[in-house]
Every structure is written in C-alpha cells, then in structure tokens.
Amino acid sequence: MSQLEDLNRAMAYIEEHLDGTVDMDVLARIAVCSKYQLQRMFPYLTGVTLPEYIRRRAMTRAAQDLRATDAKVVDVALRYGYDSPTAFARAFRRVHGASPNDARRPQTKLTLYPRFVFTLSVKGEEPMDYRIIEQGAFRVVGIPSDNGTWEVEDAGEKAVDYWEKLGPHVHEILDLVDGSEPAGLLGVQFCRDGAFDCYMACVATNRPCPEGMEERTVEAATYAVFECVGPMPEAMTNLWHRILTEWLPSSGYRWESKTDVERYFTPRMTAPDSRSEVWLPVVKA
Template sequence: MSQLKHLNDALAYIEEHLDGTLDTGEVARIAACSAYQLKRMFPYLAGITLSEYVRRRAMTRAAQDLLATDEKVIDIALRYGYESPTAFSKAFRRVHGMSPSDVRQPGAQVTLHPRLIFTLSVKGEEPMDYRIIEQSAFRVVGIPSANGKWDLEDAGAKAAEYWEELGADVHKVVNLMDGSEPAGLLGVQFCKDGDFDCYMACVATNQPCPNEMEERVVAAATYAVFECEGAMPDAMNDLWHRILTEWLPSSGYEWESKTDVERYLTPNMISPDSRSEVWLPVVKR
C-alpha cells in the first residue's frame, strides 16, 4: 500500500501545482521513484502520459474558472502558467475543442477530465513467470538512436521508429556476435543519473567497435527476467504493461534506475512466434 500512497501523494502535488510551477523531479521524489521511472510508468498506469494528464487537469480547471467567474482570459491563462494567450488558447482548444472565449457562449460544451486516484486492483488471473538473475557487467557494441535523447513519454513509439529506420543495418550489429553473453540481439535503454540517456540496438561482444558504431558497458545488476512471445512491438508493449501494473506492485522488488534490456531471440521480430525477453533491473524492497 505504501507505493499507492506515494503515487497518490504525487497526484495531490500535481493538483497543487497546475499553475505552471510543477516540478517533474519533485513529482518523482514524492512518488518514490526516479524521473525516468515515473515517465515510463505513468502511461501504463494511467493510460495517458504524465504531461498530457497535467495539461488536461489544468485546462479542466481553467474551463471551470471561465464558467464561474468574469475574469479576463489572460488572467486565467497566467494562473495556469501560460504567459502567452496564444499558447493558452492552443492548449485549451486541444482539450476542449474550442477557444477559451467560446466557453462562455450559451450552450457551450466543455470536457471534464477528473483527477486520478490510484487504487489497488485485484488481478492475477494470468500467472506471470519470471526468474531473478545476478548479471555481471558486460560490454556491448551497437548503433545508438540518432535523434538524441527521447521524451520517455513516447519512448515506445520512438523505439518502433528507431528499429524501422535501422533496417538492414541491424545485420551489421548481429555480425559482431562472438559467443559473448548475454547472447542475442539486444535493445538497451541506458539510464544516467536517474534519467534516460540513450537507446541502442547492440550485442554483447569482444569484437572491436566499428567506426560507425558505439561501445558501452552495461553495469552489473540484479534482473527480473520475463519471457515474451509474439510479434513486436505489440507483444513487448503488452508485457511491459503487465510488468509495471501487475508484477512490480506485488513482487517484493523495486525497479532500479539502471539499464533496461530487451533481448530478441529469434531473427524475425514481427513473427507471431517471435521470442524475446525483458530484463528489468531490480532491488529487493
């Protein structure tokens, strides 16, 4: 229950800081996780990204203020952290489908996005198999994402785009395999100082690093390993959802801000019988 309390305390903090003073780092601190983990978890837990949730709540409150008062639109915009009326109008229209001034017209219909409250959901009808391993540090060589740091809130879509753009170049990476463990093609999401650093298609290898690639070391960690079967990316996304919403809250482990590893064990990743694994770095709670 402590995890639920942390998350709900974080939601309460968000409600108190819809005026543009919201600090994502503070939200993560209250939620007892890193900013990296918060941005990864929130869409799985809430169905929307953290930034979109904040926007919807702020614009819901702004619409209520517009209907309940005679305040100028610019004053309400400033209250919710928008110094530009244009930016406020754009955000408002995205949520309500109309401009702020239109809300005050007779018969105007606005949208209420209620405050979230996380509650315990009793599931478990489908068992989740996993194993805990102690993995020593290993060197990887591969091709990092070319578009720099990703916004973690759309990391899943970015990863899918990355693999599509990688195309035939993935064979250059696979050809570096030399029997080093963990074997197989890896999708590694590196974390640095509690935040996202880099995503890379790579392999564990002792081969020299080609000029067009990059080498890194995956630090030693305790991993919870989950097997996945099905076509990418849907099967992997479904597994991540179950890990974060079902396994993690009841496992007795906490997600550690280290390096997440996805391990692809069959050549055809979009085949219905494709096999892969998720390696989640954990510490005993």
C-alpha cells in the same frame, strides 16, 4: 511506502502546482523513480501522457474558476501559468472545444477530467511468470540510435524505425558474439542522470569495437526477467504494458533507475513464435 502510495503523493503534488509550477524533478522524486521512468510508465497506467494529464487538470480547474467567478480571462490564464491569453485560450479550446469566454455561458458544454487516484485492481488476468537474477556488469558493442531524444509519445515509433534501418547491420553486430553472457542479440536502453540517453542494438562481447560501432558498459543490477513470445513489436509492447500495470505495482519491487535490457533469441523477430525477454532493473521496495 508502496509504489501506488508514491504515485498518489505525486498526483497530490500536481494538484498543488497546477499554476504552471510542476517541477518534473521534484515530481519524480516524490514518485521515487527517474523522470524518464515516470514519463514512460504514466501512459501505460493511465492511457494519457503526463504533460497531457497536467494540462487537462489545469484546464478543468480553469473552467471551474471561469464558471464560478467574475475573474478576467487574463487573470485566470496567469493563475494557471500562462503569460499569454492567446496560449491559454488555445490550451483551453483543445481540452473543452470552447473558448474561455464561452465557458461563462451556462449552455456551453465543458469537459471535466478528474484527478487520477491509483489503486490495486484484481483483474483475473493470466499469471505472469518471472525470475529474479543478479547480473554483474558486462561490456556491449553495437550501433546506437542516432535519431535524437526519444520522447514517450514517439519512442515506440522510433524503435520500429531504428530496427528497420538497422537491417543487414544486425549480422555485423552478431558477428561479434564470442560466448560472453548474456548471450544473444540485445536491445539496451541507456539512461544518463535519470533521462533517456540512447537505444542500442548490441551483443555482450570482449572483441574489439569495430569502426562505426560503439562500446558501452551495462552496470551490475538485480533484474526481474520476463519471457515474451510473439511477433515484434506488438508482443513486446503488450509485455511492457503488463509489467508496468500488473506486475510492478504489486510485486514488492521498484523499477530501479538503471539500464533496461531486451534480449532476442529468434532471428526473425516478426515470426509468430518469436522469443525474447525483458530485463527490468529492480530494487526491493
């Protein structure tokens, strides 16, 4: 079954559980990916976060129920998983700009958010060059992020903030380079049990781990490797968008729940000709 079919099965599951019983673990299993991957991929594919999509679909259906039936607002609220009519009214107004009671009035303007259906679209974009490599496990030493869990909504902002704060410590990390592969400064995204664990600027090395740093092992994986040229963070963000929306759905591979790696070759990352790579762990679909 293709990734697009898996995603459409996940959308069907959401439709059947708009009563507030969407289980993210079940949803991720249906989509054949981890929760972290699904929540990260969804905004790239749709332009909206997964929780916001579920909320919009529930409030769309709630508005239809209010217009079509004489059910009490409190009963409709319970039907869509809200124990508090106040919380339901707040969510409803956020989507429709009107209260649940106003929704019964014919002149009230409501918003319909349709169910997403994923299809393969041929856009005529520029071709994407990539290579598939088999990479054995390797040890890295570096400085992990310490600003808590990175949610989809703020991951980009936290990554930028992390690199800015890292500043001169980058050179301390690069001093550990000893010829181990993969060479270069790495930005590694570690996950644990399918959830985000930490982001870490590091290098592959066999040298001892200095005080204040941390060592980890990047497990062996098959990687799809993509070259990125342009200033950070815009170039990297654009590349991730193309990987997840253009390459992955039609590649014959799935995004494996392992460690994502970004590899930087240019000391000045904001330079127009800055060079880097994205290593996406994959498995044959």
